[in-house]
Amino acid sequence: MTASTRSIILKASLATALSIAASLGLALTVVPMLGGVVDGNAWLMSILCPLLIAWPASAWQFRQAQRLKDAHGEIARLHGELSMAHAALLERARRDGLTALLNRESFLADLKQATVAGGEGTLLFIDADHFKQVNDRFGHPVGDDALRRLARAIAGAVGEGGLSGRLGGEEFAVYLPRTVLTEAQAVAKQILDAVRRLRIEAPGGERASLTVSIGAAGWNGRTTLEQLIAEADAQLYRAKAQGRNRAVCAMNMAAVA
Numbered sequence: 001m002t003a004s005t006r007s008i009i010l011k012a013s014l015a016t017a018l019s020i021a022a023s024l025g026l027a028l029t030v031v032p033m034l035g036g037v038v039d040g041n042a043w044l045m046s047i048l049c050p051l052l053i054a055w056p057a058s059a060w061q062f063r064q065a066q067r068l069k070d071a072h073g074e075i076a077r078l079h080g081e082l083s084m085a086h087a088a089l090l091e092r093a094r095r096d097g098l099t100a101l102l103n104r105e106s107f108l109a110d111l112k113q114a115t116v117a118g119g120e121g122t123l124l125f126i127d128a129d130h131f132k133q134v135n136d137r138f139g140h141p142v143g144d145d146a147l148r149r150l151a152r153a154i155a156g157a158v159g160e161g162g163l164s165g166r167l168g169g170e171e172f173a174v175y176l177p178r179t180v181l182t183e184a185q186a187v188a189k190q191i192l193d194a195v196r197r198l199r200i201e202a203p204g205g206e207r208a209s210l211t212v213s214i215g216a217a218g219w220n221g222r223t224t225l226e227q228l229i230a231e232a233d234a235q236l237y238r239a240k241a242q243g244r245n246r247a248v249c250a251m252n253m254a255a256v257a
Contacts, residue, residue, distance in 0.1 A: 107165025
C-alpha cells in the first residue's frame, strides 16, 4: 500500500467518523424535538447511512484530489524538463559546432552587451598562422582536431572571466572585460605559449606545431563598437606583417612574441 493510498483511507475514515458524529448528533437533537424516541433502528441508521455514503464519497473525492495533485506535480516536472531542454537548445545554438566556443553571432552580441555596460576592456583577434597548410598537408579531419585543440588552448588561457568565440575558419576572438591593454598583454602571451605547446599528430605519426597572430584593441567607452573591432583587426594585420607568431596590442607598444 502506497503512502498516498494510506493517506486517502485515513482522510476518508476521518470524514466518515465526523459524518457519523454529526448524524448521531442530529438524531439525538431533532428526533426528541419531534416527539420521537431514538431507538435501536435510529442508532443503526445514524451510523450505517454515513458509513455507506460518506466513506465511498469522501474516498473518491480525496482520490480525485490526489490525482489532481499528482497531475500538477507531473506537469510541473515536465515543464521544468522542457525549460531545461529549451535552455540547452538555446545554449547549443550559441555555440560553434566544432569548437564549442561562442559562434560569431553570439560572440558579437555578447561583445555589444559587454561594451554597452561600460567600463574598460580589451578585444583580441586571433588567427592561426598558415593554417591552410595544415589542411592541405594532413587533411581536414586533422585540421578540425587542430582547431578544437586550438580553441581549448585559447579558452584555457582566457579563463572564465572573458568571452571566447570562433568567428569562422581559423579566426577566433576574445574579449577581456575590466582589462586594460597592459594587462591584456599577459593574457596574449599565455595564449601564444599555450598554442606553441600544441603538437598536432597526423594518422601516420607525423607531427606539426601551430602558432597564432594576435591583435588587441582597448575599449574605454569613448569609441564605437565598430571602431573597436576595426582597431583589433588592424593590430592583427600588423602582427602578421611583423612575422606572425606574436601579439600586437597598440601602435605605441612593443609586440609580444
